[in-house]
Amino acid sequence: MNEGEKLDIIKRRRSVRSFENKPLTPEHGGLLDSLVERMNSTQGPFKAERRLDHIILTALERDRLKVGSYGFITGQQGFLIGICKRKPRPLIDLGHAMEQIVLDLTLEGIGTCWMVSSFKRSAFTDRIELKEGELIAAIIAYGYPRSRPSLYDWVASRMTKSGTRLPWKSLFFKDDFSTPLTEVEDICIDHCLESVRMAPSGENKQPWRALVFEKGIHLYIERVTAYASERHGFDMQYLDMGIAMAHLEAICGEDGTWTFDDPGLKTPNQEYEYIATLNIGT
Numbered sequence: 549m550n551e552g553e554k555l556d557i558i559k560r561r562r563s564v565r566s567f568e569n570k571p572l573t574p575e576h577g578g579l580l581d582s583l584v585e586r587m588n589s590t591q592g593p594f595k596a597e598r599r600l601d602h603i604i605l606t607a608l609e610r611d612r613l614k615v616g617s618y619g620f621i622t623g624q625q626g627f628l629i630g631i632c633k634r635k636p637r638p639l640i641d642l643g644h645a646m647e648q649i650v651l652d653l654t655l656e657g658i659g660t661c662w663m664v665s666s667f668k669r670s671a672f673t674d675r676i677e678l679k680e681g682e683l684i685a686a687i688i689a690y691g692y693p694r695s696r697p698s699l700y701d702w703v704a705s706r707m708t709k710s711g712t713r714l715p716w717k718s719l720f721f722k723d724d725f726s727t728p729l730t731e732v733e734d735i736c737i738d739h740c741l742e743s744v745r746m747a748p749s750g751e752n753k754q755p756w757r758a759l760v761f762e763k764g765i766h767l768y769i770e771r772v773t774a775y776a777s778e779r780h781g782f783d784m785q786y787l788d789m790g791i792a793m794a795h796l797e798a799i800c801g802e803d804g805t806w807t808f809d810d811p812g813l814k815t816p817n818q819e820y821e822y823i824a825t826l827n828i829g830t
């Protein structure tokens with residue numbers, strides 16, 4: 549698959565909150581198992597500890613007990629459950645790993661919805677053994693998308709303006725933060741930046757910022773403090789950063805390598821934090 553096709557999958561993904569009441573085919577069930585296994589046996593960019601559990605719902609759990617999602621999400625066949633410690637690097641690596649699975653499922657026509665807030669953590673902590681210091685940071689509901697979205701699906705999409713993204717000039721910069729970018733000539737960098745811009749993020753807050761330099765891209769977070777901070781006892785926006793890193797990797801493949809040396813550039817405000825550098829073709 550070339551970069552343009554990979555970007556198409558990233559653009560095709562959207563949050564699905566109403567699913568067909570139909571189990572995954574055995575092939576898709578097998579694929580999901582192997583993706584979970586792959587994630588649990590490999591490491592992310594920061595090599596931090598994180599793991600994924602998988603719950604397939606019975607019809608009773610799904611329809612009558614409305615396990616996990618307060619009934620906001622309908623028809624989901626199960627949940628992927630992301631577990632890690634409440635620290636930046638594990639959260640970033642968890643976001644990265646879970647989004648890789650989201651993209652693989654999107655390619656197969658399987659819909660997903662990330663959830664950090666609108667689910668009952670207790671419904672999962674009853675079933676999953678957590679080690680000291682671990683938490684369920686996020687879950688992903690999955691299933692085949694319904695052709696007609698539910699009312700909640702429609703309302704949630706409207707509330708988060710889910711079809712919209714900030715313009716390039718608010719997200720991307722060249723060499724320093726006083727030079728906003730509106731376009732680039734290099735097609736690989738263009739696809740990289742667009743893949744970040746199209747990423748899902750909690751409440752569509754889009755905290756990722758990218759600074760393009762001669763050899764690649766420095767990635768930063770511009771934290772939305774009121775949203776991110778201690779609502780669930782951890783900074784949820786680190787998950788968004790892991791998602792952006794998964795998109796950049798999907799586009800760049802073997803041409804990109806991560807390093808983590810803060811270039812020490814002056815940032816526009818104190819909410820900025822350096823996350824990582826993607827070195828391209830070096």
Ligand SMILES: Cc1cc2nc3c(=O)[nH]c(=O)nc-3n(C[C@H](O)[C@H](O)[C@H](O)COP(=O)(O)O)c2cc1C
Binds near residue numbers: 667
């Ligand atoms: C880390 C994260 C947490 C999210 N939490 C929720 C949630 O709790 N409930 C929900 O309905 N959607 C949740 N979403 C989905 C976002 O609202 C959605 O990705 C965003 O509005 C952009 O819309 P799109 O995914 O359709 O492109 C979350 C997304 C991310 C990445």
